[in-house]
Amino acid sequence: MDEITQLRLRKAIQNGLPLTQQPYLTLARELGLTEAQVMQTINDWQDDGLIKRFGLVVKHHNLGYKANAMVVWDIPNDKVDEVGELLSLCDAVTLCYQRPRQLPQWNYNLFSMIHGQNRDTVLQQLADIVQENGLSAFNRDVLFSYKLFKQCGGQYVQASTEQISKGLSL
Amino acid sequence: MNDLDKRLINLLQDGFPLTARPFEIVARQITAAGLEASEAEVMQRIQALLDEGILSRFGPMYQAERMGGGLTLAAMKIDEKDYDRVCEQVNSFSQVAHNYRREHELNMWFVLATETPEGIQDCIHEMEEVTGYHVFNMPKQEEFYVGLKFSL
Numbered sequence: 001m002d003e004i005t006q007l008r009l010r011k012a013i014q015n016g017l018p019l020t021q022q023p024y025l026t027l028a029r030e031l032g033l034t035e036a037q038v039m040q041t042i043n044d045w046q047d048d049g050l051i052k053r054f055g056l057v058v059k060h061h062n063l064g065y066k067a068n069a070m071v072v073w074d075i076p077n078d079k080v081d082e083v084g085e086l087l088s089l090c091d092a093v094t095l096c097y098q099r100p101r102q103l104p105q106w107n108y109n110l111f112s113m114i115h116g117q118n119r120d121t122v123l124q125q126l127a128d129i130v131q132e133n134g135l136s137a138f139n140r141d142v143l144f145s146y147k148l149f150k151q152c153g154g155q156y157v158q159a160s161t162e163q164i165s166k167g168l169s170l
Numbered sequence: 171m172n173d174l175d176k177r178l179i180n181l182l183q184d185g186f187p188l189t190a191r192p193f194e195i196v197a198r199q200i201t202a203a204g205l206e207a208s209e210a211e212v213m214q215r216i217q218a219l220l221d222e223g224i225l226s227r228f229g230p231m232y233q234a235e236r237m238g239g240g241l242t243l244a245a246m247k248i249d250e251k252d253y254d255r256v257c258e259q260v261n262s263f264s265q266v267a268h269n270y271r272r273e274h275e276l277n278m279w280f281v282l283a284t285e286t287p288e289g290i291q292d293c294i295h296e297m298e299e300v301t302g303y304h305v306f307n308m309p310k311q312e313e314f315y316v317g318l319k320f321s322l
Contacts, residue, residue, distance in 0.1 A: 052231045
């Protein structure tokens with residue numbers, strides 16, 4: 001499949017699959033492809049990592065996970081991989097990234113997200129994580145969010161600015 | 171949310187069949203797990219969950235870096251008196267997503283997504299000019315993979 005056709009398919013599904021009995025056939029007809037080509041291409045994109053996940057994406061807030069804490073850690077550089085792996089294995093941790101420090105204003109280099117029903121449960125989960133993994137020696141901070149001002153945006157494919165990054169993981 | 175909805179959410183966060191009649195496959199999987207569901211019901215419930223705002227989407231989640239674009243986490247330290255103004259200015263950039271107010275000296279946190287990697291710096295410069303505030307740029311250096319955690 002040529003690049004332009006691939007881009008057209010990418011755009012056609014970035015806001016979601018059609019909810020028809022045969023969604024890949026629906027897409028194929030729109031794009032002048034065969035159903036097999038559409039399925040094969042999506043399969044290839046999953047295999048090579050262009051598509052990270054393929055399926056439903058939930059809005060955690062609307063599922064009752066009202067508290068959202070960014071827990072940031074100051075971990076010595078030679079330990080950050082080890083601690084990152086530990087955190088990523090904790091059930092309560094939904095994202096875990098290493099990011100650059102911004103000295104002197106920002107000392108933290110490991111970022112993790114914890115979602116929970118409310119702030120108390122999030123803090124309890126964090127306390128458990130610290131204890132179970134022996135992380136009490138490291139400085140950390142908890143940044144609760146209290147308002148989401150914008151959940152949209154991002155532009156990856158031309159002329160589709162508002163919708164695309166809904167499908168991006170952060 | 172009913173039992174079928176919960177099953178669908180647990181099952182389909184992890185993947186969706188690449189077959190001619192994928193909703194029929196999903197219906198069969200759910201039926202095999204002890205909860206009867208038809209292809210039509212599966213389609214109806216997914217649409218309903220989208221309409222109700224339980225789901226943000228149904229389809230692919232792209233790996234941003236692989237799309238050839240730029241992606242970063244940015245933070246700003248905004249004086250209370252300027253917060254609303256700066257928030258509005260920041261949100262007026264189409265490259266901004268997921269703008270959260272957080273309890274910290276750095277009190278505004280958002281994602282920047284641009285069409286090219288270089289676009290991030292351009293956008294930050296423009297944002298600093300418009301708002302008069304510094305933008306801290308915190309791109310990811312490494313991602314530690316976590317599985318899917320929202321099971322119902």
